[in-house]
Amino acid sequence: MSGTPKEITEPQAPPGMVWIPGGPFRMGSEDFYIEERPVHEVSVDGFWIDQYLITNAQFARFVEATGYVTIAERPLNPADYPGAPPENLVPGALVFKKTRGPVDLNNYVNWWAWVPGTSWRRPFGLQSSIEGMEQHPVVHVAYEDAKAYADWAGKDLPTEAEWEKAARGGLEGKRFTWGDEDFPGGKAMANSWQGEFPWQNLLRDGFEGTSPIGSFPPNGYGLFDMAGNVWEWTSDWYVQNHSDEVAVSCCGPVVNPRIGSADKSYDPMQPEIRIPRKVVKGGSHLCAPNYCLRYRPAARQPQMIDTGMSHIGFRCIVRPAKMSAGKVSLETQLEPTQQSMAKNLSASIGRFIKQVRVMQRALVHPHVPWHAKVVAGCAVLYVFSPVQLLPNFIPIFGQMDDVLVVTLGIRYLRRHVPQSVLDECETNSRIPSAPTILAAPATAPLPNSIR
Numbered sequence: 307m308s309g310t311p312k313e314i315t316e317p318q319a320p321p322g323m324v325w326i327p328g329g330p331f332r333m334g335s336e337d338f339y340i341e342e343r344p345v346h347e348v349s350v351d352g353f354w355i356d357q358y359l360i361t362n363a364q365f366a367r368f369v370e371a372t373g374y375v376t377i378a379e380r381p382l383n384p385a386d387y388p389g390a391p392p393e394n395l396v397p398g399a400l401v402f403k404k405t406r407g408p409v410d411l412n413n414y415v416n417w418w419a420w421v422p423g424t425s426w427r428r429p430f431g432l433q434s435s436i437e438g439m440e441q442h443p444v445v446h447v448a449y450e451d452a453k454a455y456a457d458w459a460g461k462d463l464p465t466e467a468e469w470e471k472a473a474r475g476g477l478e479g480k481r482f483t484w485g486d487e488d489f490p491g492g493k494a495m496a497n498s499w500q501g502e503f504p505w506q507n508l509l510r511d512g513f514e515g516t517s518p519i520g521s522f523p524p525n526g527y528g529l530f531d532m533a534g535n536v537w538e539w540t541s542d543w544y545v546q547n548h549s550d551e552v553a554v555s556c557c558g559p560v561v562n563p564r565i566g567s568a569d570k571s572y573d574p575m576q577p578e579i580r581i582p583r584k585v586v587k588g589g590s591h592l593c594a595p596n597y598c599l600r601y602r603p604a605a606r607q608p609q610m611i612d613t614g615m616s617h618i619g620f621r622c623i624v625r626p627a628k629m630s631a632g633k634v635s636l637e638t639q640l641e642p643t644q645q646s647m648a649k650n651l652s653a654s655i656g657r658f659i660k661q662v663r664v665m666q667r668a669l670v671h672p673h674v675p676w677h678a679k680v681v682a683g684c685a686v687l688y689v690f691s692p693v694q695l696l697p698n699f700i701p702i703f704g705q706m707d708d709v710l711v712v713t714l715g716i717r718y719l720r721r722h723v724p725q726s727v728l729d730e731c732e733t734n735s736r737i738p739s740a741p742t743i744l745a746a747p748a749t750a751p752l753p754n755s756i757r
């Protein structure tokens with residue numbers, strides 16, 4: 307399809323989604339890996355995209371509502387794997403294992419291990435769980451799993467062009483989603499890997515594995531984690547050079563280019579494997595400059611459609627046609643409607659108590675700045691003061707109730723305290739002796755659990 311993209315003014319956004327204006331942009335990069343070349347102009351129509359990656363909590367709601375079983379959880383058919391020992395034919399997935407020292411970077415088996423029992427709900431094997439990781443991106447989802455979620459929500463997965471347009475955040479020709487410098491002013495802008503992959507993780511960004519969604523600043527469109535954290539599925543088949551596959555338009559940039567056939571997506575290095583591959587974008591927490599500098603909008607990688615891994619997730623989009631047809635489900639964004647009022651009330655009280663605890667712990671946390679401690683101290687004092695001492699001195703406080711004071715206090719902490727420190731305050735985990743947190747996500751939201 308070619309021609310001028312449709313002019314669409316930004317209509318009412320579905321919950322949790324951001325409008326990406328249609329129009330041309332420069333796709334690809336000349337400066338890094340060959341599969342990103344050449345830079346070429348394409349255009350997409352406007353669409354909505356999820357502001358955040360799909361989380362474990364959202365995926366759990368989908369599974370609860372539908373009974374869906376992901377590929378990693380399904381039993382393997384021995385007929386598909388002739389000669390394989392039966393003990394290997396158990397459900398599972400590939401999990402990243404940090405090595406003890408430098409290894410041959412040409413052999414990914416050195417750091418990927420098949421772990422039976424691994425799935426989105428047990429991301430590190432049978433003994434693991436996602437408890438406490440509700441706001442982390444869901445991983446170990448194959449393409450089919452991501453597509454099933456999108457279908458359920460009445461949404462779609464983005465094409466590669468749509469994804470890259472959104473990731474660039476309105477910037478033209480920049481290396482990263484935020485500009486050209488990797489750590490501007492020394493600040494981590496994404497969850498990637500600092501140090502020598504796959505054995506030395508220096509944690510300059512504060513996270514070894516996945517990070518809660520929104521732990522780093524958003525891009526120009528207000529989208530979080532478009533670089534790093536986890537790779538994201540797109541709906542396009544992978545070809546080594548995408549622009550070769552797209553028809554050239556007679557007049558202006560190609561609009562909504564697609565790679566229509568799976569035929570060229572097979573891995574030429576493993577011709578015996580006939581599993582087609584889709585493009586994943588955005589890089590992950592495993593991307594390190596010495597191995598894979600791919601937490602960039604132009605970066606792209608092939609991924610076999612049947613394989614989810616511990617560093618691949620997704621987000622959805624909605625195209626205006628689907629929205630106007632009224633197919634978009636709000637269910638993914640809302641709590642289940644069957645929750646009774648009593649349950650809601652008890653959840654609110656629980657959240658309030660949790661927030662007060664976070665502030666109490668912030669008072670003694672070494673990485674919380676003094677002014678945030680003063681604010682947290684005032685709020686805690688307000689809540690626990692039997693004589694309501696503060697309201698008598700500060701009249702405006704007298705107008706507030708405890709919940710409002712706590713909400714404002716938490717909001718202040720959220721602005722001035724790194725997310726990872728707040729997470730420690732929430733979980734009451736041991737405070738590390740050496741500060742490893744360099745990211746200061748001033749705009750990062752709190753996980754829902756303490757919001």
Ligand SMILES: [Ca+2]
Pocket residue numbers: 497498499500509511512513514515591
């Ligand atoms: Ca990291």
